[in-house]
Amino acid sequence: MTKFNNFADLANMRAELADSRTDVVDAYDGSFIEHSEFAKLTVVDAPITADMPDADMARRAVEMAIGTIFDVLKDTRMEEFAQQLAWGMVNSFHMTARLAEGREDDAAKKLAEMARQWDPSEIYAVELEETQQLCQTLQGCRESLEAMRDHAAEVYRVETGRPFTATRGSQVSRSGVTASQIQARDYLAARAQERRAQFNPEGPLVLVSGGQDNWHDHAMVWSILDDIKARIPHMVIATTAMRKGVDAMANSWAAANGVKTIAFIPDRRHGKSAGFKRNDRMIDLQPVEALICEGTGIQSHLAQRLRQNGVPLHIRRLTDQQAAPMRNRR
Known part of the structure; x- marks a missing residue:
């Protein structure tokens, strides 16, 4: 907890x-x-x-x-x-x-x-x-x-x-009490087939991706996203669907701010290239801005592709974080 x-x-x-x-x-x-x-x-x-x-x-x-x-x-x-x-x-x-x-x-x-x-x-x-x-x-x-x-x-x-x-399926509903998290396959199907509007959120796409390990500075990630939202109020976040680290921080921020998120899970049928092909799919959606935090070769590849496409880019390394707060133990 x-x-x-x-x-x-x-x-x-x-x-x-x-x-x-x-x-x-x-x-x-x-x-x-x-x-x-x-x-x-x-x-x-x-x-x-x-x-x-x-x-x-x-x-x-x-x-x-x-x-x-x-x-x-x-x-x-x-x-x-x-x-x-x-x-x-x-x-x-x-x-x-x-x-x-x-x-x-x-x-x-x-x-x-x-x-x-x-x-x-x-x-x-x-x-x-x-x-x-x-x-x-x-x-x-x-x-x-x-x-x-x-x-x-x-x-x-x-x-x-x-x-x-959720581990399976997109979380969308008419009531919209919280931000909706949509799996990429539902989002792409909606674009291709004009399915229900809630599976195809409209708005400028902002990419977020980062490593799962050793990331703790919520305040830094949230501050960057706050700044982007101030300039792009109708933004939609696309993440690389990591359950921990930077992607989880972005999902938490989105839920608190009523921003829809799209989780791009790699297609494992592509084997070792699945993550890189997923990156290419995200670039094809023409994001308007991106936050990439230090992780693996997947993040390095995504940052390189974003630069090649002229997408405004925020790069953060593990050493950019504030020191982790001491946790109170009982």
Whole structure:
């Protein structure tokens, strides 16, 4: 679990969560909507009358579930496991929302096929109506699960100082409680196929990449990103998808500032050249600025390609960092 020292204090972080409560409440109220009097959750089951959960109760349950894990384990020998347990809870919301989205997509495909093959019979009319009900019900459930996931992710970020990052799939939703982290394959597919707008965020692209080891100076990285955002307010961040170090710092900054991030994971089918091919893909998207911090040959290659393309570049080395703060041990 992250220890809050000079750059943040846990009490201040929880105050930040309280300050954002209006946005969270709005997101819940906008998601826990009953689209029709009837609900239909499967193709075979008949429509039923069932209300949506109370939005305020759902919000409080999520906040209590995630926050209680940290409160119970704080200052005990199990404190270090709180972050992993909370991450698993947030990821459960994420994976369940993805399952609901898959069922919604299947129902939507069936509805589109029926629309193309119109039939004047009563059987067709009933099936069409029930398929519409199925789509609406699954849409409402998916939007509610996304609101709960985004809220749980925000509680996780406030408690740990790190954004929640799913191992599978992009984290996008209509409510947008937190910054969305989008996997590169979804982003590129959106550009090519004009998929949903949330998978194709518009705005000048700023690249961030750095090593995973020995980077601790959040303040330096955040200050550079603050300066870029002041000049490019609608920026979108693209990272090289490292789970630690500079990329993780950039993701944390993005979550705190409502900036969308795109994670470019190397395609391992390319073997040893995967990282370099990933760099070329990022350059092809014509970034407007970049922050590259000392790491491996991957970062050196990316910096070289950026220079060749005339992209304004911030280079930082490990020795540019302020001394690491002493951690208080109990």
